[in-house]
Amino acid sequence: METVLGWVCAYTPEEVFAALGIESFRLCGGENQASAVQYLPVNLCPLARACLSEGLDNAGTGASLSGVVLTASCHALVHLANAFQHARGGNGQFFVHLLDLPRTFGREDDAACRAFAAALRDLAGRLGEFYGAAWSDEAFLTAIDKQQQVRLLLRELYRMRRERPEQFRAAGLLEVVRAAGRTRKEELAPVLNSLVASLQDAGSGDNWDSAQDGMQDGGPAAAVFLEHLRRQGSSLGPRLLVTGNSLPPAYFDLIEDLGGNVVGDDLCQSYRYCLPDTEQTLDGGGRDLFMTLARSYLRRPACPRMLAGAERFAYLQALIRECQAQGVVYHTLKFCDASIYEYALLRNRFMEAGVPVLYLETEYRDAGLEQARTRIQAFLEVLGPPTEKY
Amino acid sequence: MRLMITAGIDVGSLSTDAVLMRDGETLSQIIINTGAMARSAAERAFGLALSAAGLRASDVDAVIATGYGRMSVSFADSQVTEISCHGRGSAWLSPKVRTVIDIGGQDSKAIRIDGKGNVVDFLMNDKCAAGTGRFLEVMAQRLELELAELGREDQQAARAAQISSMCTVFAESEVVSLIAQGVPRPEIVRGLHLSIAERTAGLANRLGLAPEVMMTGGVAKNPGVVRALSEKLGAKIILPPEPQIVGALGAALIAQQKHARQSV
Ligand SMILES: Nc1ncnc2c1ncn2[C@@H]1O[C@H](COP(=O)(O)OP(=O)(O)OP(=O)(O)O)[C@@H](O)[C@H]1O
Ligand SMILES: [Mg+2]
Numbered sequence: 001m002e003t004v005l006g007w008v009c010a011y012t013p014e015e016v017f018a019a020l021g022i023e024s025f026r027l028c029g030g031e032n033q034a035s036a037v038q039y040l041p042v043n044l045c046p047l048a049r050a051c052l053s054e055g056l057d058n059a060g061t062g063a064s065l066s067g068v069v070l071t072a073s074c075h076a077l078v079h080l081a082n083a084f085q086h087a088r089g090g091n092g093q094f095f096v097h098l099l100d101l102p103r104t105f106g107r108e109d110d111a112a113c114r115a116f117a118a119a120l121r122d123l124a125g126r127l128g129e130f131y132g133a134a135w136s137d138e139a140f141l142t143a144i145d146k147q148q149q150v151r152l153l154l155r156e157l158y159r160m161r162r163e164r165p166e167q168f169r170a171a172g173l174l175e176v177v178r179a180a181g182r183t184r185k186e187e188l189a190p191v192l193n194s195l196v197a198s199l200q201d202a203g204s205g206d207n208w209d210s211a212q213d214g215m216q217d218g219g220p221a222a223a224v225f226l227e228h229l230r231r232q233g234s235s236l237g238p239r240l241l242v243t244g245n246s247l248p249p250a251y252f253d254l255i256e257d258l259g260g261n262v263v264g265d266d267l268c269q270s271y272r273y274c275l276p277d278t279e280q281t282l283d284g285g286g287r288d289l290f291m292t293l294a295r296s297y298l299r300r301p302a303c304p305r306m307l308a309g310a311e312r313f314a315y316l317q318a319l320i321r322e323c324q325a326q327g328v329v330y331h332t333l334k335f336c337d338a339s340i341y342e343y344a345l346l347r348n349r350f351m352e353a354g355v356p357v358l359y360l361e362t363e364y365r366d367a368g369l370e371q372a373r374t375r376i377q378a379f380l381e382v383l384g385p386p387t388e389k390y
Numbered sequence: 391m392r393l394m395i396t397a398g399i400d401v402g403s404l405s406t407d408a409v410l411m412r413d414g415e416t417l418s419q420i421i422i423n424t425g426a427m428a429r430s431a432a433e434r435a436f437g438l439a440l441s442a443a444g445l446r447a448s449d450v451d452a453v454i455a456t457g458y459g460r461m462s463v464s465f466a467d468s469q470v471t472e473i474s475c476h477g478r479g480s481a482w483l484s485p486k487v488r489t490v491i492d493i494g495g496q497d498s499k500a501i502r503i504d505g506k507g508n509v510v511d512f513l514m515n516d517k518c519a520a521g522t523g524r525f526l527e528v529m530a531q532r533l534e535l536e537l538a539e540l541g542r543e544d545q546q547a548a549r550a551a552q553i554s555s556m557c558t559v560f561a562e563s564e565v566v567s568l569i570a571q572g573v574p575r576p577e578i579v580r581g582l583h584l585s586i587a588e589r590t591a592g593l594a595n596r597l598g599l600a601p602e603v604m605m606t607g608g609v610a611k612n613p614g615v616v617r618a619l620s621e622k623l624g625a626k627i628i629l630p631p632e633p634q635i636v637g638a639l640g641a642a643l644i645a646q647q648k649h650a651r652q653s654v
Contacts, residue, residue: 356511359513361517370458371517374458374471374472374473374514374516375516377469377471378473378474378512381470381473381474382474382508382509382511382512
């Protein structure tokens with residue numbers, strides 16, 4: 001059976017795995033959180049628990065997990081690393097690594113970049129030793145390049161979603177980005193490339209047929225990605241931005257089913273995954289690729305875990321303008337202190353700025369959909385223009 | 391021209407309520423238990439409201455369903471959340487209302503509305519039974535009281551017993567030990583009302599309390615909770631003549647507006 005290396009957080013450098021030729025797999029956590037019960041308390045982050053279950057069950061991987069690389073981004077992920085170590089790490093046959101992640105508040109910080117670069121170099125060394133893989137700067141450069149191509153192409157899909165939301169659903173785009181973290185980038189880049197090209201060519205309405213025509217020779221990977229974007233979206237309904245913690249695709253679907261139009265997000269499993277730009281820094285000479293990579297990851301907009309109230313608010317406001325969003329859905333996972341505090345920091349600022357916010361808490365499972373339905377529907381009723389409200 | 395007749399059906403976790411209206415006049419209103427089948431409760435409530443008004447289903451121009459069972463009302467023309475419906479119903483009953491507090495069987499909500507009854511903002515507690523009507527149902531059963539007796543019992547209390555847990559399960563065991571200690575029942579009841587009031591005031595204050603305040607939902611029929619909440623909020627609370635039908639009333643009103651627009 002094929003083995004893969006699991007990872008969770010969007011700050012994880014897939015480029016390092018690819019440079020070493022290690023297959024990696026983004027754990028997103030499924031509906032089943034049962035296997036985690038033995039290792040993690042029920043009052044810990046449900047995403048961490050879902051990812052542990054997914055990893056232990058080898059669910060969805062089609063391969064068995066040979067190790068995990070987790071980031072010290074929040075205490076739940078630290079516990080997740082410990083749980084993997086405890087459950088699987090005993091005999092030294094399972095790679096568990098906790099990557100240090102400096103807190104930068106989303107600002108440029110040289111010391112933080114140097115520290116993160118050192119952590120990345122250390123990770124590369126340990127991975128090479130465990131998997132018996134040789135390091136090559138050339139392979140690293142290729143990996144960085146491919147990853148960047150994929151990010152730009154995915155961002156193009158977000159732009160389409162903003163500008164022509166009828167082409168495909170936001171839930172489908174989220175699935176695409178989640179799948180991107182499970183696919184070799186050299187395979188993915190050409191597939192995304194022709195997908196984006198055919199969607200660009202297609203007039204609205206007949207996107208599906210022409211995209212399909214354009215991708216005849218994309219192979220099975222292409223079919224999977226195309227399938228996710230098969231369902232048409234709608235340009236009607238209030239335009240929404242989703243932020244906070246990762247929200248499962250079924251909730252995106254619920255919002256869209258109820259008539260909301262998710263035109264943007266800044267979630268870990270979604271838009272934030274596509275953000276770091278390595279391109280500009282690559283030309284900048286110097287050629288310390290680890291430093292380049294560290295800088296690009298730390299430069300991107302901070303996640304709620306950074307508790308960067310003012311910076312995050314400014315960033316989200318810019319995103320709201322860019323997406324022309326009329327309201328914000330702030331999602332917190334139960335027991336996630338970082339996002340619950342951030343919501344408290346942001347709520348009043350949004351209110352003062354006249355941006356309506358919906359607070360949505362989930363346990364990262366579809367069992368909570370019916371409770372969410374009333375909140376979301378009521379929020380859409382609030383946002384709807386008075387004449388079309390009901 | 392015939393005047394328009396609309397119906398609002400609120401399928402809640404405990405009660406299903408129906409209101410029939412003709413051009414701003416209530417023709418009939420019905421409150422029944424939801425029971426285990428939301429769909430048949432809705433049909434039954436609608437049927438009862440029709441016969442109370444001497445009408446047939448075909449006389450009704452539009453039906454709007456609301457409440458958590460709104461999706462299962464197949465004969466409704468559309469579904470609107472109970473948040474919008476309580477907002478609209480309250481504003482119609484008393485136009486100066488800006489804050490609506492609805493405590494039903496399963497959740498509690500604080501709703502801010504504008505002068506027309508449009509919802510501006512809302513917060514809801516739908517995560518656990520604490521602070522809801524269900525909490526009081528469990529406790530009333532434990533104390534061998536009917537729901538309708540809770541208010542009177544509260545009035546006889548010299549002070550409130552201390553109930554420190556917000557959780558229904560733990561609060562129930564606190565009540566059991568208070569009974570064992572011989573604490574008079576009225577004091578326990580007042581303690582329970584105080585605990586609901588504290589939780590609800592927290593919700594309302596987080597939303598921001600704008601006068602005037604109206605309380606809707608079945609728990610508003612409990613004068614003990616209303617008084618405790620009014621004290622906690624430091625605000626007067628307006629009560630509708632029948633708090634339990636405000637959601638259905640709002641649905642019937644929204645149906646009038648919606649239908650009038652469609653027939654233009
Ligand atoms: N006569 C009464 N006296 C005191 N309290 C009452 C009385 N009737 C109902 N209640 C309270 O009202 C609650 C039910 O309120 P209501 O009928 O508004 O709920 P619902 O709309 O069915 O529920 P939800 O809105 O949560 O789905 C009961 O749990 C009970 O605590
Ligand atoms: Mg109700």
